[in-house]
Each structure stands twice: as structure tokens, then as C-alpha cells.
Amino acid sequence: MxxxxxxxxxxxxxxxxxxxxxxxxxxxxxxxxxxxxxxxxxxxxxxxxxRTPRKLESHDPDVIVVVGGVSFCHYKSILCTCGFFDTMLSSSMKESETGKIEFPDGDPEVWLEVYKFLDPLEYITLEQPISSLLTEENFDVLFPWFDYLGMEKHLLLCDNMKKKQIMKSHERPSFSMWEQYKSLPNFPMTKEAIINATKYSSHYVVRNATTKKSEFEELKKFLLDDECGDGVWAYFISTVVNLSEEMLNDLDRETIVTSPMFQYLVGDKPKPIPTMALSWASQKPAARKKMADSSSEEESSDEESSAPVKKRAPAPAPKPLPRVVASRRQIDSDSDSS
Known part of the structure; x- marks a missing residue:
């Protein structure tokens, strides 16, 4: 004492x-x-x-994570499964000395969602794999965290999910979406999906070039982009529109696309729409049907101008039902009457 x-x-x-x-x-x-x-x-x-998502009986939490002014108490051993925190807490940085990590601009509620991916033993099971924790609702707020923290495996999940969203939506991607992902090295599948959707939807855009000018202006941005422009332009002139060889030889792409007459040139006589591109034209089935009908008319018009139309053979008359089916119906009718 x-x-x-x-x-x-x-x-x-x-x-x-x-x-x-x-x-x-x-x-x-x-x-x-x-x-x-x-x-x-x-x-x-x-x-x-x-504020401790997981509390061990053997010892207290040993690191504080402050997100948007709200403190959460965690364990270094769990956080350090992520290379970002492992480097921060094992080096001579101030966080390793103070035991305090701060994200002043972060959202506290989103941090709790991010933490679930850092503590697999607590939140991930055979019934609930890691992929089930990432949803369309939390995707947009989680992937910036994954990118900042360098969680590459989780970014792969995000990339695959975004690709599926684009393929499923059948909507024309905006150029702002492309700008958001073009500089991210961990989203190759998403970028490929955006480019493909832009190519396919361009069939619809050129057919409405003079009426839906905002969509056409978006397409022009893709055609002039320094990263995807070459691929989109190659598809555009080979599959979407009929531009003269003379024009393509004499003028460069930028001159053609930026010309005030460009929308009238491409909308004059577009090429028939490939089958694989029809589903990307619009999300509305009626619009897709209209495009399919339009494409069929264009194809038949081209065929009429080049070759005589062959008459189709009349369809064969439908065959009568087999006798065994008629007998079965009679049996059912007799059993009902009795």
C-alpha cells in the first residue's frame, strides 16, 4: 500500500x-x-x-475507428485481414501509435456494412456467402470503400454485379456512367458491358437522331471518347449506318461526328438491326417489337431491290388428334356423367 x-x-x-x-x-x-x-x-x-459489432470475451477491443464523427471499437487482428489496415497499424504511422483511425467524411451506417466484409467468421457462412452481402441496394455506397481500402476481391464482386445489372436492364448506358468506371482498373467486365450496350442501343438512337437529340449527343460522346471511341466507331460504321467509302476515306472520325449534318446522314438509311442488338434497343417490349418490325421491313426492302421474292409454300393442314386422346376424353366424359 x-x-x-x-x-x-x-x-x-x-x-x-x-x-x-x-x-x-x-x-x-x-x-x-x-x-x-x-x-x-x-x-x-x-x-x-x-459500437462494437463483435465483442470477444478474452480481451477488449484495441483500436478505434471514427467514421463521420462516430466512434466504433474494433480489434486490430480482425481489421488487419485487410491490407490497408495491416499496413497502417504495423508501420510507423500515427494510427499505429494512437490506436485510432479516422474517416471524417465517411457514413457511419455504411461503415457497419463494410465491416461485415472484414469479419468473415461473424457474418459469412455456407448459407450466407460473401456475395449475398452485396446487393443492388448497397452497391453504390460500398464499392467506393472497397476501392479506397484496396479490397480487390470485393471489387471483383462489384464488377460482376454491375455487369449483370447493365445486361439485365436493356437500357442505354449514360456517358456519365462510362466516365465513372473508365478510370477504375478493377471494373473490366462493367466497362465491357457499357461498351456493348452502347453499340447495340446505337441502332435505336440513330433511328431517332432528329427527335431525341439528347440521346444522340450522348452517343457522339462515346464515339469521340479516347478509350472506347475506336471500338464503338468501328461497330457504328460497319453495322449501324451506311456512310460512303469516299466520306470515310476523306474525313476523319472527329470531323464526321462533329458535323452539323451528322444526325441527318446517319438517320437517312440505317442498316438492318442484328438480332443480338434488338434486346438492347429499349427496355419496353413494344419498342423492341417496333424496332424488330422496322428492321424486317428494311431487310425485305433490300431483298426486293436485289432479287425476286420467292413465294412460300402453303402451310400443311393440322393433323387430327390421335385416337387415344379422343378415347381418353370420352372416358373422362363418361366418368363425370356417372
Missing amino acids: DPEGKSNEQEVASNDDKDNPLLGTAKDGKEKLDGQEKVDKDSMKAKVAT
């Missing part, structure tokens, strides 16, 4: 509390949490528990 009447055990406990970043700075028998509010020790521990 020391002169002030404190036992050695009490002194050690007091020092442990002072050194614990989760408890803040001790002062007048109070504990300070996050530098904002002072509460007694029991109340503070209860508050810490509500």
Missing part, C-alpha cells in the same frame, strides 16, 4: 485506464470518450459495447 492509501492493484488498474485509448483521459473520477462527453466508467463501457 502506498502513502496515499492506494493498493498496487488499484495503481496498476488506474494506469491501464489512462493508457487505454478506448477509455480516453481520466480526470476527477470521470472518463472522457471521443473528446466530447464525460461519463462514469460503467456507462462508458456500455456505450462502447453498442
Whole structure:
């Protein structure tokens, strides 16, 4: 016992509390949490528990993650499964000394969703694989975190999901979507899906070039883009529109696309729509049917101008039902009447 009447055990406990970043700075028998509010020790521990997604019985959390001003208590051993945190907490950076990591612009609720991917033993099972944690609802808020934290396997999940969304929607991708993903190295499938959807939907865009000018202007941006422009332009002049060889030889792509007459040139006589491109024209079945009919008319018109139309043989008359079927019906009728 020391002169002030404190036992050695009490002194050690007091020092442990002072050194614990989760408890803040001790002062007048109070504990300070996050530098904002002072509460007694029991109340503070209860508050810490509500911000700890996973609490081990063997030891307390040993690192604080502050997201948007809200503190969460975690374990280094769990966070360090991610290379971003492993490097931060094992190097000479200040976070390894203070035990505190801050994301001032982050969303606290989104952080809890991100944490589920960092703690596989807690949230991932055979019944609930990691892919099930990523949904269309949380995709847009999770993938920026995955990109920032360098979680490449999780970015692969995002890439695959976004690709499927684009393929499933049958909608024309916007150029702003392309700009969002073109600079991301971990989204090759998404970028390919955007380019393919742009190619296929261009059949619809050129047929409405003079009426839906905003869509046509979007297409022109794709045609002039420094990354995807070559591929989209090659498809455009070979499959979508009829531009003269003389024009293509004498003028470069930028001159043709930026010409005020471009929308009238491409809409004059577009090429028939390939079958694989019909489903990308519009999400509405009626619009797809209209395009299919339009494409059929164009094809038949081309055939009429080049060769005589062959008459189709009349369809054979339908065969009568087999006798066994008629007998079965008679049996059912007799059983009902009885």
C-alpha cells in the first residue's frame, strides 16, 4: 500500500485506464470518450459495447475507428485481414501509435456494412456467402470503400454485379456512367458491358437522331471518347449506318461526328438491326417489337431491290388428334356423367 492509501492493484488498474485509448483521459473520477462527453466508467463501457459489432470475451477491443464523427471499437487482428489496415497499424504511422483511425467524411451506417466484409467468421457462412452481402441496394455506397481500402476481391464482386445489372436492364448506358468506371482498373467486365450496350442501343438512337437529340449527343460522346471511341466507331460504321467509302476515306472520325449534318446522314438509311442488338434497343417490349418490325421491313426492302421474292409454300393442314386422346376424353366424359 502506498502513502496515499492506494493498493498496487488499484495503481496498476488506474494506469491501464489512462493508457487505454478506448477509455480516453481520466480526470476527477470521470472518463472522457471521443473528446466530447464525460461519463462514469460503467456507462462508458456500455456505450462502447453498442459500437462494437463483435465483442470477444478474452480481451477488449484495441483500436478505434471514427467514421463521420462516430466512434466504433474494433480489434486490430480482425481489421488487419485487410491490407490497408495491416499496413497502417504495423508501420510507423500515427494510427499505429494512437490506436485510432479516422474517416471524417465517411457514413457511419455504411461503415457497419463494410465491416461485415472484414469479419468473415461473424457474418459469412455456407448459407450466407460473401456475395449475398452485396446487393443492388448497397452497391453504390460500398464499392467506393472497397476501392479506397484496396479490397480487390470485393471489387471483383462489384464488377460482376454491375455487369449483370447493365445486361439485365436493356437500357442505354449514360456517358456519365462510362466516365465513372473508365478510370477504375478493377471494373473490366462493367466497362465491357457499357461498351456493348452502347453499340447495340446505337441502332435505336440513330433511328431517332432528329427527335431525341439528347440521346444522340450522348452517343457522339462515346464515339469521340479516347478509350472506347475506336471500338464503338468501328461497330457504328460497319453495322449501324451506311456512310460512303469516299466520306470515310476523306474525313476523319472527329470531323464526321462533329458535323452539323451528322444526325441527318446517319438517320437517312440505317442498316438492318442484328438480332443480338434488338434486346438492347429499349427496355419496353413494344419498342423492341417496333424496332424488330422496322428492321424486317428494311431487310425485305433490300431483298426486293436485289432479287425476286420467292413465294412460300402453303402451310400443311393440322393433323387430327390421335385416337387415344379422343378415347381418353370420352372416358373422362363418361366418368363425370356417372
